[in-house]
Amino acid sequence: MDNFLTQVKSIFHSAPFGVCAFDASGTVLYINPLFESNISQADLPFVGKSLYELIHQFLVDERLEKELKRLIETDKPFSLIVETLSSPRVRAQGFLNIIGYRLDAVYILIGDFVSGGLARESRYKQVIEGAPDAIVIMNHGLITFSNPAFNTIMNLPVNDILGKEFISFIDEKGRQDLSSIKENHAKTFFARINVNTSSGQKILEGNFHFIEERPGTSIALLRDVTEKVALEKRLLRQNQDLAAVNLISKTLSSSIDLKEVLQNTLSQVMQIMNIETGWIYLLNEESHRLKCAYSYGIPEYVAQSIKELDIGEGIAGRVAEKGEPIIIMNASEDPRIRSLVFKRQGIKSFASIPLYSRTRLIGVMNIGSFGQRTISPEDERLLITIGVHMGTVMENILLFQEVANTSKELKDALNLIRQRNEELRTLVSTVSHDLKNPIIAINGFCERFIKSAGPKLNEKEIEYMRAIQESGIHMEKFVTNLLTLSAVENLKLVKEDFPVHKVIDEISLEMAEQLNQKRGTIIIEAALPRIKADEIRVMQVFSNLISNAIKYADPNRDLTIQIGYQPAPNTHVFYVKDNGMGISEEHINNVFDIFYRTHEDYAEGTGIGLSIVKKAVNVMGGDIWLKSEINKGSAFYFSIPME
Secondary structure, eight states, X not given: OHHHHHHHHHHHTTOSSEEEEEOTTOBEEEEOHHHHHTBOGGGXXXXXXXXXXXHHHHOOOHHHHHHHHHHHHHOOOXXXXXXXXXXXXXXXXXXXXXXXXXXXXXXEEEEOTTTSGGGGGGHHHHHHHHOSSEXXXXXXXXXXXXXXXXXXXXXXOGGGXXXXXXXXXXXXXXXXXXXXXXSSOOOOEEEEEEEEETTEEEEEEEEEEEOTTSTTEEEEEEEEOHHHHHHHHHHHHHHHHHHHHHHHHHHHTTOSOHHHXXXXXXXXXXXXXXXXXXXXXXXXXXXXXXXXXXXXXXXXXXXXXXXXXXXXXXXXHHHHHHOOOEEESOTTTOTTOOOHHHHTTOOOSEEEEEEEOSSSEEEEEEEEOSSSOOOOHHHHHHHHHHHHHHHHHHHHHHHHHHHHHHHHHHHHHHHHHHHHHHHHHHHHHHHHHHHHHHXXXXXXXXXXXXXXXXXXXXXXXXXXXXXXXXXXXXXXXXXXXXXXXXXXXXSOOOOEEEEHHHHHHHHHHHTHHHHHHTTEEEEEOSOOOEEEEOHHHHHHHHHHHHHHHHHTOOTTSOEEEEEEEEEETTEEEEEEEEOSSOOOHHHHTXXXXXXXXXXXXXXXXXSXXXXXXXXXXXXXXXXXXXXEETTTEEEEEXXXXXX
């Protein structure tokens, strides 16, 4: 035996793998240097010790002991993969392939410390030890190894973790989900579990793998997702709150009837919050009291007992006074609630929320639950948001009702104004027609009288007759302009296709004598288009603007009138510019008002011409504006929509 053992030592002394020789009783006879170098020096020597006891000290694996006994009993060799991660006494951390067989009178165990699995050059141990994710190895659910990341998550020393059942750290639901880790084999699966740590509950998720070569051995690769799950819950709650606010907004905008809005909105709030009862107070600003406008889920006699509250009275009164919500966990016992009738209803969770618009308090909404429903801070924030929406819409409805109450008076007033305007237009038209013929007659008779009786009249009498004639001419122009203004507004709009230069040619010919008197010239600056519009009104606009330019020409220079065109999107824009006296800035905003005149001492006029221009442009759907500078001239621009 000694000689044979000597031969074994010589054979395996320099082997590149660990070797252990033992006899049939399990006593260690020899270990080679490589085996010895991978064992904690404090545990040496091995020779003479029971291999079965050493296995229990170094490896948490019952299979190896069974395989050794079977080898001794049957001489049948075996191959087995074991892990050493859970044994700090073994330097080669990882998975070892152990081979056992009989060699004559002794038995040999070979351990591949160098080339096998995760043991290579101890690099894999460093990877596992330094991994940011938790790594746990289990044997039938018992923890045989945990890396520092898992120990940190659990906030426990490794000695308080090893040898414990993994599911002992898990909540009840998780234990059921992880029952398969106690089996010999199972499929890889993913799980999210709640772990009870010394610093509170945390949420881990990851995959559980099973090693085919090692029945009952499983590895869990887990990550702490506590904050991630909390964020997911917050985002989910925010999405739910947004959906709830959107639903409430739609309900609020579905009607302008206050009672219907209160009923539908309170119903939606109760459904969203999973609450059984609620009621809404509206603030009467005159009496400074809260009045219950709508209630649901409480008996009528209870609603009557809390129907009206002073500001500061009761929970709703305090909310109205302070403008801040009040949340109560058990309304039946809370000392702040003094109504015995209300307390007997057995309401538990209770919330009172102010309903604010942008400018003021509209009312207060109360909701309550008879069950175990609790109102969380997230619920409170949602209710506050809903309260702001309700307050704003309800304010609009109340304002609408105020307007509706006076709408009949407003309609009557508007009808009266329309009637008076129509009467005024009729009066102007009638008076103008009735005055025009007598004035024409007076002017004609004056002219004939001067011609026939002129030689018989002295200078003073002739002067009087001329004054009468000039007044008549002025009155005729005034009446004609009034009739024109009335016609511009009342005549039907007739659209025709015509070239604008034709209109300018006719006006130039008609005003040739007046232009010559002022040494005036009309210049067409750009090609004038062919347009489809009301030709009569276009002629009125150009005629009055050119006439005004002639009337207010500067006496110190020759008159130049420029007419041009500026195309714009869907619009024709024309302009009439002159180098006349100009209009001071203080008059620019008023020149289109009827009877308003500038330079009254310089030229005669009725103050109606520019009013005719503005009315004609507006009737055609356009606009008019001007730029002017005193002593330099004016530029009038007007637009006409394209068809």
